[in-house]
Amino acid sequence: MTGTAITFMIISMVLVWGGLAVSTWSLFRHPEDIDDEPLPPVEL
Amino acid sequence: MSSPTGTGGTAHKVVKREAFGSRNVFILSAIGSAVGLGNIWRFPYVAYEGGGGAFLVPYLCALLTAGIPLLFLDYSIGHRFRGSAPLAFRRLNRKTEVLGWWQVLICVVIAVYYAAIIAWSTMYTAFSATLAWGKGNEGSFFEGEFLQLSKPTDGVTFDYVPGVLWPMLGVWAVILVIMVLGVKKGIGMANNIFMPLLTVMFLIMVIQAVMLPGAMDGLNAFFTPNWEALKDPAVWASAYGHIFFSLSVAFGIMVTYSSYLKRKTDLTGSGLVVGFANSSFEILAGIGVFAALGFMAQSSGQGVEDVVSGGIGLAFVAFPTIASNAAGGSIIGMLFFGSLVFAGVTSLISILEVIVAAVQDKLGWARVKATLVVTIPIAIVSIVLFASTSGLFVLDITDAFINQFGIMAVAFVTVLVVAYGVRALPKLAAHLNGRSTFKVGLIWRLLVGIVGPLALGYMLVSEIIAKTSEPYEGYPGGMLAVFGWGMVAAVIVLSVVLSMIPWGPNSKAKNDPEYREFLAAEGHEPDREQIAGSADGEGVRS
Numbered sequence: 001m002t003g004t005a006i007t008f009m010i011i012s013m014v015l016v017w018g019g020l021a022v023s024t025w026s027l028f029r030h031p032e033d034i035d036d037e038p039l040p041p042v043e044l
Numbered sequence: 045m046s047s048p049t050g051t052g053g054t055a056h057k058v059v060k061r062e063a064f065g066s067r068n069v070f071i072l073s074a075i076g077s078a079v080g081l082g083n084i085w086r087f088p089y090v091a092y093e094g095g096g097g098a099f100l101v102p103y104l105c106a107l108l109t110a111g112i113p114l115l116f117l118d119y120s121i122g123h124r125f126r127g128s129a130p131l132a133f134r135r136l137n138r139k140t141e142v143l144g145w146w147q148v149l150i151c152v153v154i155a156v157y158y159a160a161i162i163a164w165s166t167m168y169t170a171f172s173a174t175l176a177w178g179k180g181n182e183g184s185f186f187e188g189e190f191l192q193l194s195k196p197t198d199g200v201t202f203d204y205v206p207g208v209l210w211p212m213l214g215v216w217a218v219i220l221v222i223m224v225l226g227v228k229k230g231i232g233m234a235n236n237i238f239m240p241l242l243t244v245m246f247l248i249m250v251i252q253a254v255m256l257p258g259a260m261d262g263l264n265a266f267f268t269p270n271w272e273a274l275k276d277p278a279v280w281a282s283a284y285g286h287i288f289f290s291l292s293v294a295f296g297i298m299v300t301y302s303s304y305l306k307r308k309t310d311l312t313g314s315g316l317v318v319g320f321a322n323s324s325f326e327i328l329a330g331i332g333v334f335a336a337l338g339f340m341a342q343s344s345g346q347g348v349e350d351v352v353s354g355g356i357g358l359a360f361v362a363f364p365t366i367a368s369n370a371a372g373g374s375i376i377g378m379l380f381f382g383s384l385v386f387a388g389v390t391s392l393i394s395i396l397e398v399i400v401a402a403v404q405d406k407l408g409w410a411r412v413k414a415t416l417v418v419t420i421p422i423a424i425v426s427i428v429l430f431a432s433t434s435g436l437f438v439l440d441i442t443d444a445f446i447n448q449f450g451i452m453a454v455a456f457v458t459v460l461v462v463a464y465g466v467r468a469l470p471k472l473a474a475h476l477n478g479r480s481t482f483k484v485g486l487i488w489r490l491l492v493g494i495v496g497p498l499a500l501g502y503m504l505v506s507e508i509i510a511k512t513s514e515p516y517e518g519y520p521g522g523m524l525a526v527f528g529w530g531m532v533a534a535v536i537v538l539s540v541v542l543s544m545i546p547w548g549p550n551s552k553a554k555n556d557p558e559y560r561e562f563l564a565a566e567g568h569e570p571d572r573e574q575i576a577g578s579a580d581g582e583g584v585r586s
Binding site: 001002004005006007008009011012013015016017019020023024026027030032 | 268314316481
């Protein structure tokens with residue numbers, strides 16, 4: 001592979017797979033609200 | 045699966061709306077829908093033709109300025125109006141219901157032929173074990189022994205090919221079971237199983253392909269930028285066109301899927317993950333496919349440019365050739381075609397869900413009844429048309445016309461109507477921002493309202509010119525009239541007719557207690573149709 005092709009392969013991977021990694025990390029920093037699920041029973 | 049719920053002693057039972065088990069299952073299902081056959085066999089070819097490494101520029105522009113913004117638009121409509129495409133668009137504005145039916149009918153057409161490709165891929169997965177096509181015989185095996193293809197001039201034939209008919213029956217049986225099980229236990233579970241399997245299988249296939257002699261030549265051809273290509277508007281149009289098709293935007297899937305999300309789900313955050321995951325798979329597919337094509341070029345003593353192909357030719361002729369010649373070719377073949385099967389199944393169930401959900405909402409039917417009534421007739425038409433010796437021709441024409449004049453046209457009209465007809469973008473932006481971490485504002489509205497229509501309009505006009513200037517692929521006028529132009533026109537006419545049929549008292553438009561609760565919880569005005577339903581005492585839940 002030529003240096004140009006390798007460079008563009010790396011740029012593609014970093015931008016797209018990096019975008020996936022950042023968006024996934026960002027999403028999981030904010031866990032899903034479970035507002036409409038019933039609360040667990042309280043043991044007395 | 046849906047279950048009838050009590051309605052306070054009133055005459056009608058209300059079928060409770062289904063939901064995904066969690067946000068993660070929704071994301072996996074949305075990725076499963078987006079990652080389809082096109083990611084594997086279309087993207088590498090489009091990228092190579094569009095300038096190789098340089099194609100990354102229009103591709104990323106298209107993803108960020110049109111693909112993801114329109115994905116957000118679909119999510120906002122489905123989640124805000126809590127319905128299948130026709131119901132969600134009706135709730136947006138009575139006059140826009142027709143857009144929803146247009147999207148549903150496009151899904152009907154796609155579902156009919158999509159199953160045929162999955163059936164072919166299933167058979168080729170089995171053929172790969174023994175390389176049943178025979179070395180040097182790959183092209184003639186596909187069209188001759190396997191499909192027993194007739195001539196295009198013979199028109200539609202009803203000579204059935206058992207080697208295609210039985211696998212199609214099998215595919216539809218599996219799909220029927222998944223669909224009957226419902227959103228959580230069927231679609232969610234299928235994606236939970238198939239998507240990790242697809243990823244692992246495809247990854248192994250890519251690693252194997254990269255190890256083949258000549259693979260680096262293929263990757264060289266794929267990633268070396270041709271900057272001249274970027275001066276060609278057609279390359280930019282193909283990047284935008286590919287992103288529209290690839291992300292499953294604007295034909296009801298994402299509207300339907302997002303309607304199954306909980307009230308407080310992060311919509312834009314999920315959308316970014318889906319958009320980038322889809323593109324990540326495409327980059328992986330490009331590496332795997334071009335590494336394999338590099339090997340094919342070297343083993344046949346040709347240049348990579350001489351063996352490059354896309355679509356059905358790449359999958360069912362080029363890949364069997366690669367499998368025939370490579371060490372461990374059977375494994376490469378099984379992994380490649382197995383990946384096509386899983387990618388196809390997860391996309392097909394999302395396409396069918398658009399139709400099933402629309403029927404459920406319109407008629408107030410339970411899951412099983414709606415699924416059987418929708419899926420069985422579609423399966424019959426699918427088998428009648430595509431298990432015959434003329435199946436490939438009909439498929440080629442239908443696919444080309446429904447993509448260009450179905451999906452692209454409905455996307456164009458939808459963004460114009462939503463942005464300028466009913467001026468709903470500010471309301472939808474507020475809905476997205478009310479629950480999402482990635483906020484949208486003026487830029488999103490400009491992208492959806494200006495960039496989207498401009499890109500779609502340009503592509504639509506270009507395609508109309510291309511397809512009216514000469515017969516598509518030289519097919520006979522009669523076949524193009526019926527399965528091309530006629531089908532596109534029938535979809536539009538039927539969608540208008542369907543939008544004129546009144547919604548009954550059992551329909552979700554009239555009787556949807558969950559939607560009333562949603563509106564109240566969100567602080568929105570009550571839905572007028574729902575109020576009418578309440579006054580009639582149609583299953584109102586307190």
